Amino acid sequence: xxxxxxxxxxxxxxxxxxxxxxxxxxxxxxxxxxxxxxxxxxxxxxxxxxxxxxxxxxxxxxxxxxxxxxxxxxxxxxxxxxxxxxxxxxxxxxxxxxxxxxxxxxxxxxxxxxxxxxxxxxxxxxxxxxxxxxxxxxxxxxxxxxxxxxxxxxxxxxxxxxxxxxxxxxxxxxxxxxxxxxxxxxxxxxxxxxxxxxxxxxxxxxxxxxxxxxxxxxxxxxxxxxxxxxxxxxxxxxxxxxxxxxxxxxxxxxxxxxx
Amino acid sequence: xxxxxxxxxxxxxxxxxxxxxxxxxxxxxxxxxxxxxxxxxxxxxxxxxxxxxxxxxxxxxxxxxxxxxxxxxxxxxxxxxxxxxxxxxxxxxxxxxxxxxxxxxxxxxxxxxxxxxxxxxxxxxxxxxxxxxxxxxxxxxxxxxxxxxxxxxxxxxxxxxxxxxxxxxxxxxxxxxxxxxxxxxxxxxxxxxxxxxxxxxxxxxxxxxxxxxxxxxxxxxx
Ligand code: SF4
Numbered sequence: 001x002x003x004x005x006x007x008x009x010x011x012x013x014x015x016x017x018x019x020x021x022x023x024x025x026x027x028x029x030x031x032x033x034x035x036x037x038x039x040x041x042x043x044x045x046x047x048x049x050x051x052x053x054x055x056x057x058x059x060x061x062x063x064x065x066x067x068x069x070x071x072x073x074x075x076x077x078x079x080x081x082x083x084x085x086x087x088x089x090x091x092x093x094x095x096x097x098x099x100x101x102x103x104x105x106x107x108x109x110x111x112x113x114x115x116x117x118x119x120x121x122x123x124x125x126x127x128x129x130x131x132x133x134x135x136x137x138x139x140x141x142x143x144x145x146x147x148x149x150x151x152x153x154x155x156x157x158x159x160x161x162x163x164x165x166x167x168x169x170x171x172x173x174x175x176x177x178x179x180x181x182x183x184x185x186x187x188x189x190x191x192x193x194x195x196x197x198x199x200x201x202x203x204x205x206x207x208x209x210x211x212x213x214x215x216x217x218x219x220x221x222x223x224x225x226x227x228x229x230x231x232x233x234x235x236x237x238x239x240x241x242x243x244x245x246x247x248x249x250x251x252x253x254x255x256x257x258x259x
Numbered sequence: 260x261x262x263x264x265x266x267x268x269x270x271x272x273x274x275x276x277x278x279x280x281x282x283x284x285x286x287x288x289x290x291x292x293x294x295x296x297x298x299x300x301x302x303x304x305x306x307x308x309x310x311x312x313x314x315x316x317x318x319x320x321x322x323x324x325x326x327x328x329x330x331x332x333x334x335x336x337x338x339x340x341x342x343x344x345x346x347x348x349x350x351x352x353x354x355x356x357x358x359x360x361x362x363x364x365x366x367x368x369x370x371x372x373x374x375x376x377x378x379x380x381x382x383x384x385x386x387x388x389x390x391x392x393x394x395x396x397x398x399x400x401x402x403x404x405x406x407x408x409x410x411x412x413x414x415x416x417x418x419x420x421x422x423x424x425x426x427x428x429x430x431x432x433x434x435x436x437x438x439x440x441x442x443x444x445x446x447x448x449x450x451x452x453x454x455x456x457x458x459x460x461x462x463x464x465x466x467x468x469x470x471x472x473x474x475x476x477x478x479x480x481x
Contacts, residue, residue, distance in 0.1 A: 232354065243340070243356040250315035254344075254351040 015079035022084030030144035086112030088192030122150030124180035159207030206255035263296035321467030391421035423451035439463035
């Protein structure tokens with residue numbers, strides 16, 4: 001169902017535990033925070049269930065993040081799901097929300113996040129392990145609070161462009177001085193539909209342009225990788241394969257990026 | 260120091276402490292389980308050494324040692340996968356590793372030679388080709404062609420040419436490429452590329468390991 005933001009928040013008094021897909025508008029997250037709701041980010045692996053349990057609902061050849069969201073939605077006892085299906089997410093999420101709405105006995109509320117107030121991107125530019133920063137960015141979608149004590153920016157030695165991957169292990173190969181670009185940066189900035197920000201990269205540092213296999217962003221990732229003077233395009237499905245790991249390792253090492 | 264390139268079908272070794280020693284080669288299925296080397300690469304390499312260099316890095320280092328050019332494409336066609344690196348202005352510009360769609364390519368070519376009792380040295384490059392993206396799928400094209408009356412040798416040659424063209428496209432369709440791997444010894448395969456090919460032989464990854472052996476040891480990775 002599609003509701004205006006005020007109604008989407010008003011019905012929250014009936015819920016205790018909600019799931020989100022993508023980044024719903026800040027007004028929704030603020031409402032959920034004020035109602036003290038438990039928020040589960042369904043885009044992340046949350047339950048120990050086989051991804052195959054999504055196959056009756058979504059094709060096997062489909063974005064692994066949304067297959068994960070379906071598995072989570074089937075196994076977590078949620079009161080409602082807020083799925084962002086606007087320009088900050090994708091058609092794949094829209095169709096997934098439609099299927100979930102007909103499958104589950106709970107409301108599935110579609111939102112269209114067009115927020116354009118920048119929260120800043122300190123984690124994207126900090127010197128910290130890339131996995132930790134990506135975890136913090138994805139955890140950040142559950143809170144509407146402004147960032148406290150942002151870390152200092154560092155000079156980048158490498159770039160990671162893309163969405164937070166389904167399998168974070170690939171991020172362990174990058175140095176702490178890797179700057180994050182692409183949709184993950186939009187996510188930290190809380191402007192997921194900012195396509196101009198999403199398209200930015202740093203041509204000065206070797207950059208991996210990453211997309212989930214079967215996502216429309218593979219086209220953008222590959223296109224930007226061709227424009228970048230020193231880039232590797234990479235798409236990965238559910239798990240990081242050994243050849244994907246080797247490509248990233250070799251790319252960074254042969255580009256002179258120190259661990 | 261002993262270097263080892265542990266491939267799917269063949270393992271290659273070089274002893275750096277034996278002056279003038281040539282690389283040795285052994286079929287992977289005959290490799291003693293207790294084999295240990297000082298520095299390894301290849302699909303099976305991690306099991307046999309404490310220090311491992313990933314295959315793309317070994318390939319690139321081997322290319323740097325053997326070509327001494329600023330701009331080149333080096334394509335490695337193995338039993339199980341294909342990979343390439345492209346250098347421009349003396350720096351890495353592009354790379355690829357296809358373990359899925361290049362699946363079992365070299366392995367299938369070798370298998371077909373034995374199965375049909377052919378000798379690739381005596382097959383000419385055919386006019387026609389099959390559109391093959393992987394060894395396994397391409398087999399059915401051979402069977403279909405043979406059933407429709409195409410001689411076995413011609414059908415297999417079309418298959419080999421299809422594989423060469425697929426690998427060439429994967430490497431970015433360059434005007435000229437260096438070829439690495441056991442298929443360098445297959446004149447039909449080498450002659451099937453629609454571009455200039457310089458075979459570097461099957462020891463390119465060993466040469467890359469040799470270059471890595473002269474680098475200081477990196478800290479152990481957890
Ligand atoms: S990775 Fe792509 S297809 Fe998957 S949810 Fe994100 S935008 Fe949609």
